[in-house]
Every structure is written in C-alpha cells, then in structure tokens.
Amino acid sequence: MSADGNAGFETRAIHAGQEPDKQTGAVIVPIYATSTYAQDGVGGLRGGYEYSRTANPTRTALETCLASLEGGRFGRSFASGLAASDVLLRSVCRPGDHVVFGDDAYGGTFRLVDKVLSLWGVEYTPVNLGDVDAVRAAVRPNTKVIWAETPTNPLLRVVDISALAGIAQESGAKLVIDNTFASPYLQTPLELGADVVLHSTTKYIGGHSDVVGGALITSDEELDAQMGFLQNAAGAITGPMDAWLTLRGLKTLAIRMERHSDNAERIVEELTGHPKVSSVLYPGVAGHPGHEIAGKQMRRYGGMVSFTVHGGEQAALDVVAKTRVFTLAESLGGVESLIEHPGRMTHASTAGSQLEVPADLIRLSVGIENADDLVADLLQALD
Numbered sequence: 001m002s003a004d005g006n007a008g009f010e011t012r013a014i015h016a017g018q019e020p021d022k023q024t025g026a027v028i029v030p031i032y033a034t035s036t037y038a039q040d041g042v043g044g045l046r047g048g049y050e051y052s053r054t055a056n057p058t059r060t061a062l063e064t065c066l067a068s069l070e071g072g073r074f075g076r077s078f079a080s081g082l083a084a085s086d087v088l089l090r091s092v093c094r095p096g097d098h099v100v101f102g103d104d105a106y107g108g109t110f111r112l113v114d115k116v117l118s119l120w121g122v123e124y125t126p127v128n129l130g131d132v133d134a135v136r137a138a139v140r141p142n143t144k145v146i147w148a149e150t151p152t153n154p155l156l157r158v159v160d161i162s163a164l165a166g167i168a169q170e171s172g173a174k175l176v177i178d179n180t181f182a183s184p185y186l187q188t189p190l191e192l193g194a195d196v197v198l199h200s201t202t203k204y205i206g207g208h209s210d211v212v213g214g215a216l217i218t219s220d221e222e223l224d225a226q227m228g229f230l231q232n233a234a235g236a237i238t239g240p241m242d243a244w245l246t247l248r249g250l251k252t253l254a255i256r257m258e259r260h261s262d263n264a265e266r267i268v269e270e271l272t273g274h275p276k277v278s279s280v281l282y283p284g285v286a287g288h289p290g291h292e293i294a295g296k297q298m299r300r301y302g303g304m305v306s307f308t309v310h311g312g313e314q315a316a317l318d319v320v321a322k323t324r325v326f327t328l329a330e331s332l333g334g335v336e337s338l339i340e341h342p343g344r345m346t347h348a349s350t351a352g353s354q355l356e357v358p359a360d361l362i363r364l365s366v367g368i369e370n371a372d373d374l375v376a377d378l379l380q381a382l383d
C-alpha cells in the first residue's frame, strides 16, 4: 500500500516513499547501487534519474519517508548530520550574515560555525535559548538563522519551539530545529512553526549504531531548492547502502521510541533518591524546568537521561567504568544502551568555556534491552 499524509506515523514510517518495486514486486526498496542511468536519446531520462550524486532511488525513498514523518513537503539526506548542517548554513547565510544558537549547542555545530563558517565571514552569538528575551536581544538585522536543539545535550534542557518561531517570524530569520534527540515520533517542529528540521540520522532514526547520516526537512520550496542545489553542487550525499540501512532502521522508529521512553522512565525512577545520585536530569520529571513545555511539544520524553553523582569527577568516572550492559561509548540513539562521561568525552572541548559541563555528570543513552537488566547494571555500578 502507499501511505498518504493522513496515515498514522507507524504506517508512514514503513510505507511512505516505499512502494513495492514496479518491475519485480520486491517489497523492500532495493539498494540501487548505480552511479548513472541509461538515457533514451540525449536527455531521455526514464525515471527522472541522471547521475547518483544528483539523485538515487534508494535515497529518494529515504528522503520521501523522512519528509512524511516530519510533516514537511521536502526531505534531503546527507553523508552525516554535520554535512546537513553545513548545507543548511551555506544555503541560508552569505558573508556578513549572523547566526544565533544555543550556548549548549552540539559541539560539532559550534565547531562548524566557529571554525568553518566564520572564515567565510559568518558571525554568531551563543545564547541561552530558554530565555526568550535573551534570544530576542541577540537577534540583529543580519540574523538569518536561529538554531536550536531540544532537548539539549547533555543537560536535557527544553526549548520552546513555538516561542522561537515567533521571534524568527518577526525578524525574518529561519528557525532551524535539530530534532536528533527527540526524533519525529516524539516531536514535529515544522508543525510548531520551525522552518527547517535537521537530523543526525546516525542516532535514533538509523537506530542501530551502524550508519552515519544526516537530513534536512522543510516545506519552504525556495529553501529546499537552495539546499538541493548545494546537495548536488557540494556532493555530501547519502550513498544507496547507507540510505537503505537508514530506511530499515526508520521502519521501527515508533516502537523503539516507546521502549526507549519506557526504559528511561524506569531508570529515572530508580536513580531518583538513590544515595549516590545528587540529581537526575530528564524532561519527563515534574520538577524539571522544561517539563511543562516538553509536555506541550513532545509525545513522550525519550531515551536520554543525565545524572550527577556525589563524590565529584572521580566518582562519575568510576561509575562509567563499571557498567556491563551499558557500553562506555560516545554517540546515542541505538538499540543498545550507552554510558559516557561528557566532561571527558563528548564535551571535553568545552572545558574552561561557558559551555563547560559539570565534572560529576554522567549521560545515558537508554537502549531497548530488558529494563530490569539495565537497572541492575546501573545499581551495581553505583555500589
């Protein structure tokens, strides 16, 4: 069957852009391992395809499905989340333009703006995106992009997407939401007024820690055309194998996100009040400062949990070294549970800056294993 825009999320994840193959009936979109396409006479393209940097049917299926899940008209996929970020920024910004983003932005996003786009004459201001007045004050006449993640990494702060959309509309800037942590199952920013959604599909969308990729989804035709131009002109595309793996992951996104959320909630319950734990950061908890906004814009609260321990950095390093089911590793969003120490690992580069994270902080990417096993593993590591 085909999945129109009215079908439920789970149906669209499995069917949108993924009709059975017309020639063979193959139920699963094939891996179109081809660089080029035969033409019937010069310019006589049979299926609209000409060269696989420009377009490839496996990639088209992924892009169509991602657009459907985010409720956007257009989807484009890239070699990584950062390749997508680069295309977005260079599609919208010209030398002399200005970008506003979170003071706890993903480190790679910060590096891209600070070390690459800045050479191109793009200016930026990091700001606390939870403070709407501070965002309004940071916006200048040359601001072209307001860039937000929600929930954020690793402190799981929540940003009010509709409020930022209002500021973007007033100022003429594009609001970009990095929806990597929530996934479209939990949150659809375009419906809340965002102009573009960005994903590292490496994380929950792929979901199995076996492929690196990125995506941009929008309903803005002019912006999509600019992004499509750069996708082809600069060439940081998704190959057909990677597109296929990502599509396979995407089919189970809904049930994975439910289970990630179930397991995370259970772990939050067990960690809260534990004598070795000093605080638990999870937007699903009533005392979390972003709980109310998260409740409005998210279906559930996801699989990322951070917490601090008594005993400082050494105590945190001891815990992350002792888990057996949770693997000590960077990245997130896969079916397997991961644990890490942001201060020494993913966020080591923020040391000494205003983005520095607490030394006693531990971040969990809660997987979909048996919840009792996950809890037992954390409790033995904390003992």
Ligand SMILES: *Cc1c(COP(=O)(O)O)cnc(C)c1O
Residues within 6 Å of the ligand: 080, 081, 082, 083, 106, 108, 109, 149, 153, 178, 180, 181, 199, 200, 201, 202, 203, 212, 213, 214
């Ligand atoms: C991983 C990540 C990125 C970068 O994506 P890559 O696929 O690693 O290039 C961007 N934003 C967030 C929130 C991420 O977690």
